[in-house]
Amino acid sequence: MKRIAIDIDGVLADYNHAMWRLLQACGADMRPFEGPDPDCWFWYEKYGATAEQVKEALGRQTPEWWGHLDPHKELTLEALRGLAELCRLHEVTFVTSRPCGRDAAWYWLDWNLNYNDRLNGPGPHVLVTPRKKHDALYAMDIDALVEDNLDTVLALRGMYEYRMPVTVVVDRAYNRGGAGFDCGHRSPNTLCAINYLLRTL
Numbered sequence: 001m002k003r004i005a006i007d008i009d010g011v012l013a014d015y016n017h018a019m020w021r022l023l024q025a026c027g028a029d030m031r032p033f034e035g036p037d038p039d040c041w042f043w044y045e046k047y048g049a050t051a052e053q054v055k056e057a058l059g060r061q062t063p064e065w066w067g068h069l070d071p072h073k074e075l076t077l078e079a080l081r082g083l084a085e086l087c088r089l090h091e092v093t094f095v096t097s098r099p100c101g102r103d104a105a106w107y108w109l110d111w112n113l114n115y116n117d118r119l120n121g122p123g124p125h126v127l128v129t130p131r132k133k134h135d136a137l138y139a140m141d142i143d144a145l146v147e148d149n150l151d152t153v154l155a156l157r158g159m160y161e162y163r164m165p166v167t168v169v170v171d172r173a174y175n176r177g178g179a180g181f182d183c184g185h186r187s188p189n190t191l192c193a194i195n196y197l198l199r200t201l
């Protein structure tokens, strides 16, 4: 049984479209994403928001808002089945940098993964790390990580001298190119990331 950390936002939950709508609700004249995702990590102003509107939107990210994010469109029934299998075989912790405490993440996982029915556990392990996620993951001594944030993957890998955890980056338009593009294993989507771990761990 391996210890696996799976990022929630951007991997399982669709943060970006919810934030896009929130910016529009704050009065921003938003330009649609060209593809399924924005093409850079700091996209708010590039797609039409002012700094003031970004500030207002960030202030409106309540626990309820976080708890009601849509599942990412890649969270298909097949991906859910794979995730259930991963949770059956291994110790999975769902990780988030949400600034609002654990309840919103629990609610989200319960609602979207139907945790008790599908994953057959007493409840999801949730780790909320608004800052320095890599430090927390290092302290957990994880065997594997699924992430969409290259900075987290790079920082975590930089902490190891010898035994390195398996790091899987889920491919998104906003994490292509730049530093660390080729670090770890890059999976084309969430299902492939889950299947990769099922195959290799």
Ligand SMILES: [Mg+2]
Residues within 6 Å of the ligand: 007, 008, 009, 010, 011, 147, 148, 149
């Ligand atoms: Mg993320």
